[in-house]
Amino acid sequence: MSIETISLSGRKKEVSNKKMTFWESLYLVAIVKGLFITIKHLFTRKVTIKYPEQVRTRSDVYRGQHMLMRDDEGRERCTACGLCALSCPAEAITMKAEERKPEEKHLYREEKYASIYEINMLRCIFCGLCEEACPKEAIYLTKSKVLVPSNYDREEFIFGKDKLVMPLEAAIANGKLKNAN
Ligand code: SF4
Numbered sequence: 001m002s003i004e005t006i007s008l009s010g011r012k013k014e015v016s017n018k019k020m021t022f023w024e025s026l027y028l029v030a031i032v033k034g035l036f037i038t039i040k041h042l043f044t045r046k047v048t049i050k051y052p053e054q055v056r057t058r059s060d061v062y063r064g065q066h067m068l069m070r071d072d073e074g075r076e077r078c079t080a081c082g083l084c085a086l087s088c089p090a091e092a093i094t095m096k097a098e099e100r101k102p103e104e105k106h107l108y109r110e111e112k113y114a115s116i117y118e119i120n121m122l123r124c125i126f127c128g129l130c131e132e133a134c135p136k137e138a139i140y141l142t143k144s145k146v147l148v149p150s151n152y153d154r155e156e157f158i159f160g161k162d163k164l165v166m167p168l169e170a171a172i173a174n175g176k177l178k179n180a181n
Pocket residue numbers: 084087088089090091092093119123124125126127128129130131
C-alpha cells in the first residue's frame with residue numbers, strides 16, 4: 001500500500017477538480033445539509049455549560065491554585081531547597097533563597113527561606129509534582145475553584161509570594177483547630 005492511500009482516521013477523501021454541475025454551483029444542497037447538521041444539534045445533549053453561572057462538578061482529585069503553607073505558628077514552611085522547581089515538568093517555578101536573620105525566627109521555620117518564589121501560571125499544567133516533591137509539606141495545590149484570571153499582560157501570570165503564601169489568619173485558625181483536637 002502506498003503512503004498516499006493510507007488514511008489513519010478513515011475519513012480521508014480524494015480532492016476532485018471536476019467541474020461543478022449547475023445545481024452544485026447553486027450550493028442549495030450544501031446549504032440544506034449544513035442547516036440539517038445545525039438543527040440536529042438542537043435535539044442532542046448540550047456539551048457546553050453557561051459558565052460562570054453554572055460550574056461543573058469537579059473530580060475528587062481536582063487540583064486548583066497553589067498555596068505556600070505556613071506552620072501552626074504562622075511561619076513559612078518553605079526552605080527554598082528547589083526540589084519543586086527541579087521536579088516541575090513545565091519549568092514553571094523559580095525562587096531565590098535567603099538566610100534567615102535571628103530576628104526573623106517568627107517568620108520562617110527553617111534557617112533558609114525563599115525571599116522570592118514565583119510560579120509562571122502560563123506554563124503550569126497543575127500536575128501536582130511540585131507538591132509530591134516537597135520534603136517540607138510547604139506547597140499544596142488547593143481545591144480552590146478560583147483559577148488563573150484572564151489578562152492581556154503576561155506579567156500578571158507570574159504569581160509571586162503575595163498570591164501564593166497562605167494567609168496568616170488561615171494558619172492561625174489551623175493551629176487553633178489542631179490544638180482543640
Ligand atoms: S503543578 Fe506541575 S506544572 Fe505546575 S508548578 Fe507544580 S510541578 Fe510545575
